[in-house]
Amino acid sequence: MNFAKEIRRLAAEKGALILAHNYQPAEIQDLADITGDSLELARKAKEAKEATLVFCGVYFMAETAKILSPEKTVLIPRPEAGCPLADQLTPSSVRAAKEAHPGSPFVVYVNSNAATKAECDITCTSANAADVVRSLKEDTILFGPDANLAAYAQRMVPEKTIIPVPKNGGCPTHHQFTVRDVLAARREYPDASVICHPECSPEVQLASDLVGSTGYMIRRSGEKKEWVILTEKGIIHPLQKKYPHVLFHGIDTAVCPTMKLITEEDLYITLRDGVFPIQVPESIGQRARLAIERMIEASV
Numbered sequence: 115m116n117f118a119k120e121i122r123r124l125a126a127e128k129g130a131l132i133l134a135h136n137y138q139p140a141e142i143q144d145l146a147d148i149t150g151d152s153l154e155l156a157r158k159a160k161e162a163k164e165a166t167l168v169f170c171g172v173y174f175m176a177e178t179a180k181i182l183s184p185e186k187t188v189l190i191p192r193p194e195a196g197c198p199l200a201d202q203l204t205p206s207s208v209r210a211a212k213e214a215h216p217g218s219p220f221v222v223y224v225n226s227n228a229a230t231k232a233e234c235d236i237t238c239t240s241a242n243a244a245d246v247v248r249s250l251k252e253d254t255i256l257f258g259p260d261a262n263l264a265a266y267a268q269r270m271v272p273e274k275t276i277i278p279v280p281k282n283g284g285c286p287t288h289h290q291f292t293v294r295d296v297l298a299a300r301r302e303y304p305d306a307s308v309i310c311h312p313e314c315s316p317e318v319q320l321a322s323d324l325v326g327s328t329g330y331m332i333r334r335s336g337e338k339k340e341w342v343i344l345t346e347k348g349i350i351h352p353l354q355k356k357y358p359h360v361l362f363h364g365i366d367t368a369v370c371p372t373m374k375l376i377t378e379e380d381l382y383i384t385l386r387d388g389v390f391p392i393q394v395p396e397s398i399g400q401r402a403r404l405a406i407e408r409m410i411e412a413s414v
């Protein structure tokens with residue numbers, strides 16, 4: 115079967131919008147109506163007119179779309195596609211941190227579960243973490259679960275005190291990069307600039323030329339002729355597509371296994387059978403929605 119053709123036919127027949135994150139397999143990105151970083155996709159999902167959204171990404175991304183649009187059907191082709199970061203912060207650890215720091219708001223990275231978001235004041239993505247922190251009137255801010263993103267926000271907003279919760283939360287795919295990798299890449303590609311994701315360690319961030327979300331990478335990469343890209347290597351596909359004359363060096367080991375689960379066949383079955391719908395209990399969805407909507411308002 116020509117899955118690509120059938121996917122586009124079924125999407126048109128069912129009036130479904132397909133969204134795919136920048137880390138998805140190339141063939142899934144190419145079949146999507148919209149690709150982007152987590153903030154861009156959350157915004158597009160909220161604005162979408164279609165009653166059915168098919169989210170090709172990891173679970174929290176589809177869940178965020180459902181929380182923002184409870185009236186829509188949001189389907190994920192592989193519901194087991196989790197994010198290792200999401201399980202590093204639980205609702206009870208948010209409550210404990212808030213009790214230990216009364217009056218301090220909790221900024222939760224969207225890479226978290228709905229029940230955790232529901233306990234927090236505002237969400238952020240890697241694209242707007244600094245804007246979100248700046249938007250808060252309080253001086254001391256709890257931030258989790260990614261301690262590297264917390265350190266990035268701290269560097270961007272030095273006037274605030276950011277407390278990471280947990281102390282060492284992080285994404286294994288980004289955490290593997292070291293300063294030694296940056297130096298080795300600079301030796302191997304002396305003409306290249308280095309751009310890394312803010313989920314990389316603070317040392318790697320400081321050793322890089324630019325730091326930003328996957329959407330930021332796509333916006334900025336036209337400025338130079340050669341780049342070393344320190345994030346999940348799926349990003350090379352949209353970069354190369356947008357800038358065919360630019361040279362991109364990804365890191366072969368930078369693979370998020372759950373981002374790579376969805377196949378064309380899975381996407382076809384999702385559209386054919388209406389599986390797998392995301393469900394969020396409204397008692398949680400309502401509170402999580404407030405946190406996500408505050409983020410959307412606070413982002414410039």
Ligand code: 13P
Binds near residue numbers: 152241285313326327
């Ligand atoms: P972006 O928000 O940059 O797309 O990153 C999402 C993510 O999960 C990074 O690991």
